[in-house]
Amino acid sequence: MRFAKTYKNKLHVGITLLFVALPFVFFLVFSTVAHLSFPELLGDLVLSSARLLLAYLLAATIGWVCAVLFYRGPLATVALPIFDVLQSFPTFAALPIAVLFWGPSETTIISFLVITIIWPIFFSIVSNLTMMRKDWQEAITIYHLRGWNYLQYYLIPASRAGFVTGSIVGLGEGWEALIATEIIVSAPHGLGAFFTSVNTNTSVTTFGILGFLLLIFSVNKLIWLPLLHWSHKHLEG
Amino acid sequence: MSTAITVKNISKTFREDDGTTTAALRNISLSIKTGEFFVILGPSGSGKSTLLRIMSELETSDKGSVTWNSVHPNGCAFVFQQFALLPWLTVFENVSLGLLSMSLSNAEITKRVTNRLRLLGLQKFAKHYPRELSGGMKQRVGFARALVINPKVLFLDEPFSELDTFTAEALRKELLELWKKEKFTVIMVTHNVDEAIELADRVTVLTTRPGTVEAILPIGLNRPRSMRSPEVFDLHDKITNLVKP
Numbered sequence: 001m002r003f004a005k006t007y008k009n010k011l012h013v014g015i016t017l018l019f020v021a022l023p024f025v026f027f028l029v030f031s032t033v034a035h036l037s038f039p040e041l042l043g044d045l046v047l048s049s050a051r052l053l054l055a056y057l058l059a060a061t062i063g064w065v066c067a068v069l070f071y072r073g074p075l076a077t078v079a080l081p082i083f084d085v086l087q088s089f090p091t092f093a094a095l096p097i098a099v100l101f102w103g104p105s106e107t108t109i110i111s112f113l114v115i116t117i118i119w120p121i122f123f124s125i126v127s128n129l130t131m132m133r134k135d136w137q138e139a140i141t142i143y144h145l146r147g148w149n150y151l152q153y154y155l156i157p158a159s160r161a162g163f164v165t166g167s168i169v170g171l172g173e174g175w176e177a178l179i180a181t182e183i184i185v186s187a188p189h190g191l192g193a194f195f196t197s198v199n200t201n202t203s204v205t206t207f208g209i210l211g212f213l214l215l216i217f218s219v220n221k222l223i224w225l226p227l228l229h230w231s232h233k234h235l236e237g
Numbered sequence: 238m239s240t241a242i243t244v245k246n247i248s249k250t251f252r253e254d255d256g257t258t259t260a261a262l263r264n265i266s267l268s269i270k271t272g273e274f275f276v277i278l279g280p281s282g283s284g285k286s287t288l289l290r291i292m293s294e295l296e297t298s299d300k301g302s303v304t305w306n307s308v309h310p311n312g313c314a315f316v317f318q319q320f321a322l323l324p325w326l327t328v329f330e331n332v333s334l335g336l337l338s339m340s341l342s343n344a345e346i347t348k349r350v351t352n353r354l355r356l357l358g359l360q361k362f363a364k365h366y367p368r369e370l371s372g373g374m375k376q377r378v379g380f381a382r383a384l385v386i387n388p389k390v391l392f393l394d395e396p397f398s399e400l401d402t403f404t405a406e407a408l409r410k411e412l413l414e415l416w417k418k419e420k421f422t423v424i425m426v427t428h429n430v431d432e433a434i435e436l437a438d439r440v441t442v443l444t445t446r447p448g449t450v451e452a453i454l455p456i457g458l459n460r461p462r463s464m465r466s467p468e469v470f471d472l473h474d475k476i477t478n479l480v481k482p
Contacts, residue, residue, distance in 0.1 A: 135321035157325035
């Protein structure tokens with residue numbers, strides 16, 4: 001896979017490692033200076049990241065399946081306007097309903113994250129697939145590509161760029177929704193709990209947010225931007 | 238010579254988003270013989286590509302029928318004007334596309350693709366992506382992808398119009414050699430009169446929109462054809478007068 005070539009340069013590898021280490025070094029220094037427990041802070045970070053990862057995996061799977069099912073054909077004319085209305089519904093308004101059903105639980109947090117992350121992924125893939133060249137689809141038709149071959153050689157690669165773009169936007173919104181949800185449902189652990197516990201100390205809160213942003217920046221730089229570049233490059237004819 | 242495809246009274250109208258309709262084809266009837274090099278010629282907007290798409294079952298007609306007499310539609314291949322190579326697949330993978338639905342072993346697919354790439358001078362480019370190729374090379378891949386399935390009928394939609402003069406000329410010669418050797422039926426759309434005279438056994442000329450059959454002319458010249466002979470000039474004038482809107 002040509003994506004592996006992204007990191008073949010030694011300097012590039014060095015910078016990559018720096019980006020991996022930077023957020024953790026920052027949190028180590030920050031927790032020492034602010035007299036916080038580093039293992040506890042790391043635990044909150046890992047727990048929140050795990051919640052987001054699980055929600056992302058669910059949203060990505062459901063979003064991709066729905067997008068490839070509904071992006072064209074008779075179903076699209078009915079389904080897409082419905083999805084459009086649903087995605088405009090403010091997700092935070094659904095939070096009290098979720099709390100009512102599941103209480104301040106992991107299920108509430110995860111399900112809330114899923115409905116936040118899914119829409120950018122879904123619409124980005126739909127937009128990506130509807131913009132595929134007509135003659136590519138005709139080539140697929142004329143050469144009778146069906147079943148697994150259709151998925152492997154057309155649908156998966158054709159939806160890749162939209163999937164990556166939607167994932168970047170969805171995860172960006174997901175981080176925001178994650179912290180807010182953890183605070184609203186008073187989750188005992190996680191970044192929401194951390195920010196709640198330090199909210200009277202402006203400096204600690206500010207540096208906490210800074211470290212959090214550094215982590216998101218590193219993840220984007222290390223994973224999502226190379227993936228975005230790779231996926232778009234493979235759409236150039 | 239038996240008949241490969243019969244087209245009877247084909248009509249097609251397109252409906253635009255604003256509700257207006259455009260008649261593309263009206264009462265087209267044609268009969269294409271097995272092994273024939275048949276060219277559909279016409280000015281822009283005459284519906285020649287639409288007719289080709291209907292014949293190859295990529296599009297449906299509003300009226301009329303297409304009958305495949307001696308071959309099954311699965312035995313057809315299509316070469317596109319803008320190549321239609323999937324950009325995320327290598328040359329090898331693009332060429333193998335048509336074989337994937339044939340229940341062949343991987344070894345057989347590799348053998349057939351490698352052989353076809355060699356015949357079209359593409360063996361060095363097997364691992365390249367379409368974006369790394371010139372227009373001429375991309376269309377060679379388009380031909381390789383079509384011919385690798387050993388088609389009974391080959392549909393060509395203005396396959397040389399995106400290429401420079403020299404590349405197009407070379408590719409036309411190669412196509413003629415392959416056609417003579419492999420004896421498939423060719424149905425080609427073009428707006429280029431010289432190209433039609435150089436390649437065709439018969440040329441049908443379509444009128445401007447809605448496309449109807451203006452004339453069907455046999456090109457009774459021996460191959461290879463000298464494009465500077467008096468017979469060719471006469472034919473060129475005759476066809477040009479028919480094509481002129």
